[in-house]
Amino acid sequence: MNDVLLSVRDLVVEFPKRDKVLTALDHINLEVRRGEILGMVGESGAGKSLTGAAIIGLLEPPGRIAHGEIVLDGQRIDNLPYGQMRRIRGRKIGMVFQDPLTSLNPILTIAEQLIETIRTHLPMNEKQARERAVELLEEVGIPAARRRLDDYPHHFSGGMRQRVVIALALAGEPDLIIADEPTTALDVSVQAQIIDVLKRLCRDRGASVILVTHDMGVIAEAADRVAVLYAGRVAEIGPVRQVVKDPSHPYTVGLMGSIPSVVHDIDRLTQIPGSMPRLDNIPQGCAFNPRCSQVHDRCYRDRPNLIAVESKPDNQVACWLFDERASS
Amino acid sequence: MLAMLIRRLIQSIVVMLVVAFIAFSLFQFVGDPINNMVGQEASAQERAELRERLGLNDPIPIQFMRFVGNAAQGNFGISYRMARPVSAVIAERLPATLELAMISAFFALSMGIGLGVYTALKRSGVLSNFIMTVSLIGVSLPTFLIGILLIYIFAVELRWLPSFGRGQVVRISDWWTTGLLTPSGRASLILPAITLGLFQLTLIMRLVRAEMLEVLRTDYIKFARARGLAQRSIHFHHALKNTLLPVITITGLQLGTIIAFAIITETVFQWPGVGLLFINAIRFVDVPMMSAYLVLIALVFVVINLIVDVLYFVVDPRLRATKH
Structure with missing residues (x-):
């Protein structure tokens, strides 16, 4: 299993409130292989961004990891003290945030922010770091990088700023990049460019990416595998082709059916009735049971875990439908 | 620019x-x-x-x-009460007020920013909560009461510090006398400077704290953490610098207030500055003196505002003309 870079096992993230504890992530299991792009999709509040924050160890208090473990490159990282985790952030795991307009410190130049990040992680002097900064900016496709190095963030357009953000995330040469909705705040025409940059960089460097988004188009375009999250649980995980073209979990089926397509002429888009339950109101058994069209007794009683689908070796689904098929 | x-x-x-x-x-x-x-x-x-x-x-x-x-030309006529040129009288008194204002402004700024940052970073600490509670008292007590309390404790009961006046002063040029060079002058400065600066201190502290908490929640601070930058750099390089923008505005105005409304403190401590002069001018309807004081204070505010505007340009690159 040496090709697995990151593995998240039974991760539970809780938010203690005054009278009760909200479970925001409920036994998340997933793996990221070296050099792959793992897409993470789901509705708002499904726990996509939270999973990313938990992996890099930046959960906002009072949120905390209550159970499970996160293993990066053979090292358990979910219980490291602050000082050690700081060495991992930026160096092993890079992060790209959603809004490039607010991700950069407005009163420091690009050079200052890049050089500080580079020198935090790599043994370079000021001059070497500056050269490295130019290389990074060129890599992410910023024209006239050397001349623009001493500009402030407000001198750049949104798309260019997101490139700078990516350059910053790459500055410590991390093995894993968590990109949290990196294109959501950008113009459609710029989105594709940014996705291209991400894809090219992880191919060139052999880095892995967790691409968090709710845009299935971006997933289909960029990801190798995809994890579908629902109410803090993984509903389905597998190669992007299978999940998009031939989804197994009833939720994924509904999700894919609700995406308009130009190629296939569909009369009506399907929609999933109801909405995702609030964290304090997740039903017993399968979290999807109130909205599922194929629900049966067992779904109200027991919670399904991820199980392999017989016909699709790389797919795992958390649904009793597939367990029954296997047993009968 | x-x-x-x-x-x-x-x-x-x-x-x-x-x-x-x-x-x-x-x-x-x-x-x-x-x-x-x-x-x-x-x-x-x-x-x-x-x-x-x-x-x-x-x-x-x-x-x-x-x-x-x-x-x-600095000519405001002859004081009705003292029968001397107003400008000469003010020039004589101004160093005392400016010295007091500068010392208390320095006290308020350094302590205010320091404590503000501390209470923002250690949000739920015992000491932070203590400081915040005490600061509430500082904001709500009137200046004269603070002055009288300080005099009672440190001058009357403990007899550590003098209760009034400027102590011994040294003339360092034709138009400047300073109390900073003699022990009695320095000792005399302490109580009035604290009295005058305490309210500003608590104000600046609460402002810095609020701004700092705000900045610490921003995306660029989260991103800085996600890049593994050192805690100290995140707090003092990335966050504090962004915090200072609004602080400069308020502090500038407060500095003007310190000079302009030193009146109460100067009265309580019988500090021979322009505030005391003004109070006496009102009592005796010394119109030239009053009008000169009015113009002087306006000048102080205008000059400070100019300085604040220039400081903005130094701190915030977004205001500078774009290069492209």
């Missing part, structure tokens, strides 16, 4: 002219200056002559122009 400076300078001049007009109006509305100058037994004839000689019969605009012209 230069265009901005020129624009601000013109605005400043307009402000000064308006204040000058108000100061000038004092002469028109607060009693008849002739009455103050001549004795009870002066005849109507003498009064009319004096009135003519002082130019008080000229049209108002001409009188105003004359006032502005004189004021621009």
Whole structure:
């Protein structure tokens, strides 16, 4: 299993409130292989961004990891003290945030922010770091990088700023990049460019990416595998082709059916009735049971875990439908 | 930058002219200056002559122009009470007030920023909560009460520090006397400086804390953490610098207030500065003195605002002209 870079096992993230504890992530299991792009999709509040924050160890208090473990490159990282985790952030795991307009410190130049990040992680002097900064900016496709190095963030357009953000995330040469909705705040025409940059960089460097988004188009375009999250649980995980073209979990089926397509002429888009339950109101058994069209007794009683689908070796689904098929 | 400076300078001049007009109006509305100058037994004839000689019969605009012209040269006439040029009296008293204001501003700024940052970073610490509670008292107690309390504790009961006056002063030039060079002068400064600065300290502290908490929640601070930057750099390089923008505005205005409203502190401590001078001027309806003080304080505010505007440019690159 040496090709697995990151593995998240039974991760539970809780938010203690005054009278009760909200479970925001409920036994998340997933793996990221070296050099792959793992897409993470789901509705708002499904726990996509939270999973990313938990992996890099930046959960906002009072949120905390209550159970499970996160293993990066053979090292358990979910219980490291602050000082050690700081060495991992930026160096092993890079992060790209959603809004490039607010991700950069407005009163420091690009050079200052890049050089500080580079020198935090790599043994370079000021001059070497500056050269490295130019290389990074060129890599992410910023024209006239050397001349623009001493500009402030407000001198750049949104798309260019997101490139700078990516350059910053790459500055410590991390093995894993968590990109949290990196294109959501950008113009459609710029989105594709940014996705291209991400894809090219992880191919060139052999880095892995967790691409968090709710845009299935971006997933289909960029990801190798995809994890579908629902109410803090993984509903389905597998190669992007299978999940998009031939989804197994009833939720994924509904999700894919609700995406308009130009190629296939569909009369009506399907929609999933109801909405995702609030964290304090997740039903017993399968979290999807109130909205599922194929629900049966067992779904109200027991919670399904991820199980392999017989016909699709790389797919795992958390649904009793597939367990029954296997047993009968 | 230069265009901005020129624009601000013109605005400043307009402000000064308006204040000058108000100061000038004092002469028109607060009693008849002739009455103050001549004795009870002066005849109507003498009064009319004096009135003519002082130019008080000229049209108002001409009188105003004359006032502005004189004021621009630092000439505010003769104090009714002291029978000496107002400007000379103020120049004599100004160092005491400026020294007190500078020391208390420094005290308020350094302690305010330091404690503000501390309480923001250690949000739920015991010491933080203690500081926040005490600061609430600092905000709500009136200045004179703080002064009297300090005098009672440190001057009357403990006898550590003097309760009034400037102590021994040293003349370091024709127009500046300082209390900073003698032990008694320094000791005399402590209580009034704390009294005058305490309110500003708590204000700056609470402002810095609130701004700092705000900045620590921003995306760029989260991103800085996600890049593994050192805690100290995140707090003091990335966050504090962004915090200072609004702090500069408030602090600038507060510095003006410290100078302008040193009146109460100076009264409590019998500090021989311009505030005490002004209080006495009001008591004796010394109009030239009052109008000069008014113009002086306006000048202080205008100058500080100019400095604040320039500081913005230094701190915030977004305000500078774009290179491209």
